[in-house]
Amino acid sequence: MALSGAHKNRGELRIHESLDELRTDLADYVAELSEASVKERGVFAIALSGGSLIGLMGKLCEAPYNKTVDWAKWYIFWADERVVAKSHADSNYKLAKDGLLSKVPIVPSHVHSINDSVSAEEAADDYEFAIRQLVKTRVVSVSEISDCPKFDLILLGLGPDGHVASLFPNHPALNEREEWITFITDSPKPPPERITFTLPVINSASNVAVVVTGESKAESVHLAIDDIGADCPLIPARMVQPAMGKLVWFLDKLAASKLEDSNLNK
Numbered sequence: 001m002a003l004s005g006a007h008k009n010r011g012e013l014r015i016h017e018s019l020d021e022l023r024t025d026l027a028d029y030v031a032e033l034s035e036a037s038v039k040e041r042g043v044f045a046i047a048l049s050g051g052s053l054i055g056l057m058g059k060l061c062e063a064p065y066n067k068t069v070d071w072a073k074w075y076i077f078w079a080d081e082r083v084v085a086k087s088h089a090d091s092n093y094k095l096a097k098d099g100l101l102s103k104v105p106i107v108p109s110h111v112h113s114i115n116d117s118v119s120a121e122e123a124a125d126d127y128e129f130a131i132r133q134l135v136k137t138r139v140v141s142v143s144e145i146s147d148c149p150k151f152d153l154i155l156l157g158l159g160p161d162g163h164v165a166s167l168f169p170n171h172p173a174l175n176e177r178e179e180w181i182t183f184i185t186d187s188p189k190p191p192p193e194r195i196t197f198t199l200p201v202i203n204s205a206s207n208v209a210v211v212v213t214g215e216s217k218a219e220s221v222h223l224a225i226d227d228i229g230a231d232c233p234l235i236p237a238r239m240v241q242p243a244m245g246k247l248v249w250f251l252d253k254l255a256a257s258k259l260e261d262s263n264l265n266k
């Protein structure tokens with residue numbers, strides 16, 4: 001790891017010299033959380049995002065992880081999904097299926113993807129209902145301080161505009177406090193129709209990791225993490241603040257290039 005650091009409110013920073021190093025650290029991190037969760041609860045409830053994240057998780061399909069991780073105990077969810085057919089190139093499910101899930105022995109019935117044959121609103125309702133059933137059976141545990149599900153791990157990417165999951169800057173979905181899953185039909189990034197975990201669900205997780213690479217995201221990383229005063233734009237990534245859980249940022253050098261030195265152990 002090139003640098004590490006910690007911001008008092010905004011989590012642990014892991015900054016990597018190369019993408020290869022980041023991929024290995026991310027695979028180690030996910031494998032360790034999986035092992036701890038299976039030991040404690042018998043299952044590992046993990047929520048994925050789309051975008052560049054899945055490619056960065058690729059090492060999990062390789063030795064030693066493909067053999068050592070207890071894949072049969074994994075339950076897979078999506079922190080956000082585009083409301084398109086599962087075979088569509090824009091589908092976050094398809095991305096994860098092709099890049100990860102088809103390469104490791106996941107139990108097919110443990111893969112909880114959205115209903116893609118209904119409207120975005122119905123897909124969000126259906127997904128929340130499905131998660132509520134899994135909370136009842138303790139596949140997903142429940143937060144001690146809210147009525148929200150407590151995922152063992154939520155993995156997020158970051159858009160150059162500061163969006164996480166499908167929570168976009170200045171969008172009303174950011175204010176949703178009642179629903180676990182909400183929907184949007186006007187995403188500024190195509191495709192327009194999406195469902196997304198709400199901030200209360202993200203912030204109820206036991207662990208949240210935000211995985212960010214590339215210079216185009218450096219400004220958003222700075223705005224999400226650094227202390228930049230009251231008049232700074234409140235981008236969605238800055239609102240990711242797990243109440244009881246642990247937040248870790250996996251960054252490459254380019255994504256970290258605008259971070260203030262005071263956050264880094266140099």
Ligand SMILES: O=C1O[C@H](COP(=O)(O)O)[C@@H](O)[C@H](O)[C@H]1O
Binds near residue numbers: 051053080159163
């Ligand atoms: O639209 C989305 O974008 C973000 C970021 O994607 P990236 O390719 O820039 O890493 C992603 O995390 C989210 O799941 C996806 O729906």
